[in-house]
Amino acid sequence: MSRTTPPRPVDVTAVFPQLAPRARPATRLHPRPGSPTPHDSSVGGPLLWPAGEPWPHCEESHNEANDLYEAYGVYASQDHEWRDGPNPLVPVAQLYVHDVPVLRPPGQADLLQVLWCPFEHEPDYKPPTSLFWRSSAEVTEILATPPGPFAVEYEEYIPRPCMIMPEQITEYPNLMDLDKELQQRLGDWNNWQVAGAAVDSSWAPYPDSYYGRELSVAPGWKVGGWPRWGLTDPIALFCTACEARMVPLLTIASCEWDISNTGWVPYEDRHLITLEDPNAANPCMVQVSRSNRLQLYICPQSPDHPHASLIQ
Known part of the structure; x- marks a missing residue:
C-alpha cells in the first residue's frame, strides 16, 4: 500500500514568493x-x-x-x-x-x-x-x-x-535557515491575511510556528529535502576532502509524526492517530539519542567523499 501526505493547507509560495527558489525535493520513506x-x-x-x-x-x-x-x-x-x-x-x-x-x-x-x-x-x-x-x-x-x-x-x-513506501514531496527551509527579514515577514499575521491565505485564525498569535510545523519540513524518515533544527541553530557542514558545503542525504527519525501535530500523517495512517499504541508513530521501533533525529550529510561534488552526521 502506498502512503499519501495530505496537501499542505496553504501554498506558501503564493503568500511568500521569496520561498519558491528555496524549494527542495524530498522523498518520504514511510517505513x-x-x-x-x-x-x-x-x-x-x-x-x-x-x-x-x-x-x-x-x-x-x-x-x-x-x-x-x-x-x-x-x-x-x-x-x-x-x-x-x-x-x-x-x-x-x-x-x-x-x-x-x-x-x-x-x-x-x-x-x-x-x-x-x-x-x-x-x-x-x-x-x-x-x-x-x-x-x-x-x-x-x-x-x-x-x-x-x-x-x-x-x-x-x-x-x-x-x-518502504516512497513518496516524493517538496520542502521549504526550516525557519532558522531563512534570513531575518523573511523570518519577520512570516511572523507577521497581517502578511498572511493580506495575501488571502486561508489560515486557521487560531494560528494568528504565532504564524511563524504555523509555517514551521505545517508548511516547511516533513517529519519522519526521508531522503533529501531540508534539515530540521531545534537542539542547535543551523550548522553548516563542509566536506573534509574538498571543502564543498554538504547537503542532507538521509534523516533517521525516532517517530513518523508527533501526536500534537498530525497534519503530515498520511491519509492511509490517520486511523492510527488516536490509538494509545506508542509504536503507532514509530513503526521501525528506532529511538535516536533520546527521541531525536540523526541527519546524514554528503558532499554534492562526490558522494564518495566522507559523509557527516548531526543529531537534531
Whole structure:
C-alpha cells in the first residue's frame, strides 16, 4: 500500500514568493513493518551484500559501556553475547535509486546501504554510521548469513525490518535557515491575511510556528529535502576532502509524526492517530539519542567523499 501526505493547507509560495527558489525535493520513506528481501529498499532489512566482501565492523572499544552495565548488574543486551573486539555493524537502510530517485549515486551505482554501530559513541553520543554505494548488477552472489552484533547498547538501535513506501514531496527551509527579514515577514499575521491565505485564525498569535510545523519540513524518515533544527541553530557542514558545503542525504527519525501535530500523517495512517499504541508513530521501533533525529550529510561534488552526521 502506498502512503499519501495530505496537501499542505496553504501554498506558501503564493503568500511568500521569496520561498519558491528555496524549494527542495524530498522523498518520504514511510517505513512500515514487513518482510523485505535483499532486492528491496528497506529499513532494517537484509542487504544486497556481496558474499566475497568483508562485513563492516566498528573498531572502537565498547569495554567502558560493558563495565557500566556490569556495575548495574545487567548487560547491554540479553539477546547478544558480549565479547571484546570489533563489533559487526547493523543494517539501517537499503535504498535503490528506482525507489528513491532523489539519490545521486556515484558512477554506475544504483544502491545505497547505511549501517551503524548500535552504540552512542563519544564525543557527541550518536551511533557512528557507514555508507556504501554499489551497483546491484555487480552483486552476483549474496552473503547468506551476515554477522550480527555481539554488543548492543540500546535495542532501539536495531531497527525492526520494514518495507518502504516512497513518496516524493517538496520542502521549504526550516525557519532558522531563512534570513531575518523573511523570518519577520512570516511572523507577521497581517502578511498572511493580506495575501488571502486561508489560515486557521487560531494560528494568528504565532504564524511563524504555523509555517514551521505545517508548511516547511516533513517529519519522519526521508531522503533529501531540508534539515530540521531545534537542539542547535543551523550548522553548516563542509566536506573534509574538498571543502564543498554538504547537503542532507538521509534523516533517521525516532517517530513518523508527533501526536500534537498530525497534519503530515498520511491519509492511509490517520486511523492510527488516536490509538494509545506508542509504536503507532514509530513503526521501525528506532529511538535516536533520546527521541531525536540523526541527519546524514554528503558532499554534492562526490558522494564518495566522507559523509557527516548531526543529531537534531
